[in-house]
Amino acid sequence: QFRKDLFTGPVLSLDIDIVIAKDITDEITNLPTDRLLMCKEPYKDIENSSIIYWSGDYSHLFDEYKNNQQAIVDYYENPENKLYDQAYICDRTETDFVENYFSEGTISWKHHKISTPLGDPSILIFTISEKPTNNMHLDIVKNNWID
Numbered sequence: 001q002f003r004k005d006l007f008t009g010p011v012l013s014l015d016i017d018i019v020i021a022k023d024i025t026d027e028i029t030n031l032p033t034d035r036l037l038m039c040k041e042p043y044k045d046i047e048n049s050s051i052i053y054w055s056g057d058y059s060h061l062f063d064e065y066k067n068n069q070q071a072i073v074d075y076y077e078n079p080e081n082k083l084y085d086q087a088y089i090c091d092r093t094e095t096d097f098v099e100n101y102f103s104e105g106t107i108s109w110k111h112h113k114i115s116t117p118l119g120d121p122s123i124l125i126f127t128i129s130e131k132p133t134n135n136m137h138l139d140i141v142k143n144n145w146i147d
Contacts, residue, residue, distance in 0.1 A: 001052075004059035013052040015125070019132055021144045022122035027102045028053065037098040038086065039125065042109040047086045050125045051098055051107070061092055110135060 001013055012028055014020075031037060033055035038047035065072055065088070076084030089095065099107060108121035110130045124140055126132055132145045 002058045002060075002062040004057065004062070010053065010055040013049075015050040017126040017131055018050060019124040019126070019141055019144050020122065021124060021140050024106070024122050027106055027122065031098070031101050032096075035094045035096050036089065037096050037101070038089070039107060040097040040099050042111055047090050047095055047097065048125075049086050049089070050127070051123070052089075053098055058093060061089060064092070110138075 010033060031053050037053040038049055039051040041048040072088055073084060076087045105119045105121060107123045108119055110124060110126045132141050135141045
């Protein structure tokens, strides 16, 4: 996704396991363009790549990874949670949490460590075994996910 000239203008990258339940145009319109933003892992103070927002050229990430993939994986791979892609991105860019710029309650998680989504979010993120297709009983999924 960081390959040179792949996108023009700001980019909002969303994992496939995300349900957008409300219009998020106002939330993303005024995001800063001087750093790469990622969402915050719900039970750790680290970045998560379920949501990534950036503007500008970050092709060095793609080029370095393409040329040194195995060395980068070997260096960053964590046997506990395998978040090496996020760690790699954060080490090579100035990052911030997208939640710092969104209204409170915009993002919620349906996560293996969180039993139910909180509040009435605009964005619901699923991870691990908590996929939208496994949660069709939730109104937010039923009303906003195309099965």
